[in-house]
Amino acid sequence: MSAARQQILDALRRSLRRDVLPEADRVALEARLAAPKPGLIPARSRSDGRARVAQFLKMAEEAAATVTHLPSLRDVPGAVTDYLARENLPAALRLAPDPRLQSLPWAGRPLLSISTGRSDGSDPVSLTPAFAGIAETGTLVLLSGAETPTTLNFLPDTHIVLLEAGDIVGAYENVWPLLRARFGAAAMPRTVNLITGPSRSADIEQTLQMGAHGPRRLHILLVDEQEATR
Amino acid sequence: MQTATSHRFKENARTALDDPALQKALGNFQENFIDRRARAAARLPEFDALRDAARDIKDHVLENLDFYLERFEAKVVEAGGQVHWCTDADAARSAVLEICRAAGARTVTKGKSMIGEEIALNEHLAAHGIEPVETDLGEYIIQLRHEPPSHLIAPAIHVNKDQIADAFRAAHADLDPARPLGEAPALLAEARARLRSRFLAADVGITGANFLIAETGSTVIVTNEGNGDLTQTLPRVHIVLASLEKVVPTLEDASTILRVLARSATGQEFSVYTTFSTGPRRPNDLDGPEQFHVILLDNGRSRMLGTEFQDMLRCIRCGACLNHCPVYQAVGGHAYGWVYPGPMGAVLTPSLLGVGEAGHLPNASTFCGRCESVCPMRIPLPKMMRHWREREFERHLAPAAARHGLRLWAFLARRPALYRFAAAIAAGLLGAFGRRRGRFRSLPLAGGWTAHRDLPAPEGRTFQQLWAKRRRVS
Structure with a gap:
């Protein structure tokens, strides 16, 4: 290991007036890392069921995301077409190569031009699946992977995200165990994006403007199977 | 490292105060930062x-x-x-x-x-x-x-x-x-x-x-x-x-x-x-x-660790201490002369550059305490600025006038009877001379104050005299 590394570690220990941590202390810290405990979770993030979905909606819309409710995954192609028409956006969609998105009935929308893959910056609109939603702040959780390239989350002007109501959790701390369950303890995909509303900047005279470098619009398709049967 | 002009804080601040474009740009802290933070915290x-x-x-x-x-x-x-x-x-x-x-x-x-x-x-x-x-x-x-x-x-x-x-x-x-x-x-x-x-x-x-x-x-x-x-x-x-x-x-x-x-x-x-x-x-x-x-x-x-400045290493660079600082609001960030401005800069910059370059920054504080009261990491910024002032004093880096003034004050403060006597004379004299206008436009040894605003004249009695009188009455 490098000399600088040793020099820095020595300097830290000198300042802390100790040598390498005693074994017992090290074991205690290892245990803290091996079984991460949530800290204080705000009361608003401890809701469940309908209240949790309602909390997510309220916060997402406050962050300037727009939301369409859908009773079924089969309704996604129609909802995308309608949204693009309503917003006067080109009927061209870049899809994440995610099996759930690929299996939707796109054939019923012949006027929608569909392509699949990462973005090179030329796609006006993307559709990607969310791993989870966080009710506390209306935040989407998107993961990088072979089926979910990160460029789709940032390069297109309009980012549409598919979120199933059952994937909405209360707090950030509810997401981490799901990640550990999927990727293994202390392992992560290359990128985990927590996204709350569309891109913005207030760097010019402290005036808030939408669409700085990322998407100008963030639209959430919330598929809520229970909504249909309610 | 980035070149610093922190040692010229006073000159930098004067330039900033005389820059109308800058003063206009610094005008919106209340609405855009202070009120917003307060609402978010209250929620x-x-x-x-x-x-x-x-x-x-x-x-x-x-x-x-x-x-x-x-x-x-x-x-x-x-x-x-x-x-x-x-x-x-x-x-x-x-x-x-x-x-x-x-x-x-x-x-x-x-x-x-x-x-x-x-x-x-x-x-x-x-x-x-x-x-x-x-x-x-x-x-x-x-x-x-x-x-x-x-x-x-x-x-x-x-x-x-x-x-x-x-x-x-x-x-x-x-x-x-x-x-x-x-x-x-x-x-x-x-x-x-x-x-x-x-x-x-x-x-x-x-x-x-x-x-x-x-x-x-x-x-x-x-x-x-x-x-x-x-x-x-x-x-x-x-x-x-x-x-x-x-x-x-x-x-x-x-x-x-x-x-x-x-x-x-x-x-x-x-x-x-x-x-x-x-x-x-x-x-x-x-x-x-x-x-x-x-x-x-x-x-x-690593040198800050284990010292009275360790708490500064909790800082998450949110900028709340800048937004709430009356000094930062008046002079902006460039006056601080290096990368980190405002109260957090006044503590961190001397730690990283040395008290010789940046020892003056901790003096740019009214000790109003707003920085500490809004710091999300509860960093005791005023206390650490005081530590730096002590070090500046100990190393004889403060200007001679400030050092002599402090010495004189310390001499009096350690002798309560003499202090009361001197304070009574000073308050009495200033009260007598200032009675007509209620304020001073200029005053010997106080040019730094009166160059920019009047000094209110005391009423003629010291705080201790008034306090003693109040207690006698009640």
């Missing part, structure tokens, strides 16, 4: 308890910093990345340059990073033929203007729209002179279009880090524009610049601190983009960098 009943929890997490980390850094490094390596330990700015600059050269880089995009400013990275890269492009809108503006940031999270807060338009016209050679750039949306559109091609063409992307996660070896950035994500996703190489104290144990610990960060910084419930990066792209990934490097910078921080 979360657990906010103050979260501040306590955030403080405790960082205190725990600092006591075990060696352990958590070693763990962080091991996890970065496990994920396929590299950690470069750098004792000082010079080493960090060299490490970045070496990575860029090995990648054959010609242009480098950069997300916002205070460490990048601290080590003066842009100058170093440019001097070696690599073009650095700042991508945060505010950072881009000040890069074009060849000046340092004046605020931790709003780097171009001192610049107005006309100045931005001028900078764009000067730098964007093919920009149609007839195209109007008078309004903010036109300026944003111009910057967005320009930077889009730079994002796509860059060979290396450099970001800062709000947190390093020991549990997973992840680095975390928090932005609103999305520039940091484009910076770190598109190029072949991602370099993260971070100082040692950014590490936290787990994702859960980061979550707690994230809850107080955005609310304190911009009054948002949560920033738009909070991104966790772990290693380079995976074998089947369709995008993302092929290399992942973390520059871990000490640059004086």
Whole structure:
């Protein structure tokens, strides 16, 4: 290991007036890392069921995301077409190569031009699946992977995200165990994006403007199977 | 390191006070920062308890910093990345340059990073033929203007729209002179279009880090524009610049601190983009960098540990102490003469540059205590500024007049009878002379005060006399 590394570690220990941590202390810290405990979770993030979905909606819309409710995954192609028409956006969609998105009935929308893959910056609109939603702040959780390239989350002007109501959790701390369950303890995909509303900047005279470098619009398709049967 | 003019704080402040454009730009703190933060804090009943929890997490980390850094490094390596330990700015600059050269880089995009400013990275890269492009809108503006940031999270807060338009016209050679750039949306559109091609063409992307996660070896950035994500996703190489104290144990610990960060910084419930990066792209990934490097910078921080300035290492660079500081609001960030302005800069800069260069900054405080009262990490900023003042005094760095004045005051303060006697004479004299107008336009030995405002005249009695009288009456 490098000399600088040793020099820095020595300097830290000198300042802390100790040598390498005693074994017992090290074991205690290892245990803290091996079984991460949530800290204080705000009361608003401890809701469940309908209240949790309602909390997510309220916060997402406050962050300037727009939301369409859908009773079924089969309704996604129609909802995308309608949204693009309503917003006067080109009927061209870049899809994440995610099996759930690929299996939707796109054939019923012949006027929608569909392509699949990462973005090179030329796609006006993307559709990607969310791993989870966080009710506390209306935040989407998107993961990088072979089926979910990160460029789709940032390069297109309009980012549409598919979120199933059952994937909405209360707090950030509810997401981490799901990640550990999927990727293994202390392992992560290359990128985990927590996204709350569309891109913005207030760097010019402290005036808030939408669409700085990322998407100008963030639209959430919330598929809520229970909504249909309610 | 970035060149400093902190020793000239007084002259810098005077220039700032006489700059009408700057004074206008500094006029909106109440509405845009102070009120927003207050509303966001009031909306979360657990906010103050979260501040306590955030403080405790960082205190725990600092006591075990060696352990958590070693763990962080091991996890970065496990994920396929590299950690470069750098004792000082010079080493960090060299490490970045070496990575860029090995990648054959010609242009480098950069997300916002205070460490990048601290080590003066842009100058170093440019001097070696690599073009650095700042991508945060505010950072881009000040890069074009060849000046340092004046605020931790709003780097171009001192610049107005006309100045931005001028900078764009000067730098964007093919920009149609007839195209109007008078309004903010036109300026944003111009910057967005320009930077889009730079994002796509860059060979290396450099970001800062709000947190390093020991549990997973992840680095975390928090932005609103999305520039940091484009910076770190598109190029072949991602370099993260971070100082040692950014590490936290787990994702859960980061979550707690994230809850107080955005609310304190911009009054948002949560920033738009909070991104966790772990290693380079995976074998089947369709995008993302092929290399992942973390520059871990000490640059004086290990020396702060275990001293009366250790608490400063809890700082998460939210800028709340700047926004609430009457001195910062009056003079802006450039007057502080280095990378870190406001109360946090007044404590950190002397720690990193030495009391000789920056010993004057802790004097630029009224000790009103607002910085500490809003600090999400509960850093006792005024107390630490007092420590620096003591050191400045001990090392005979304060001006002779201040030292003699303090000595005289200390002599009197230790002799209560004499103090009461002298104070009664002074109050009586000032009261008698000032009775007619109620204030003084000028006064011997008080020119620094009366040059800018009148000194109110005392009523003729000292506080102690009035207090004694009150007690006799009751």
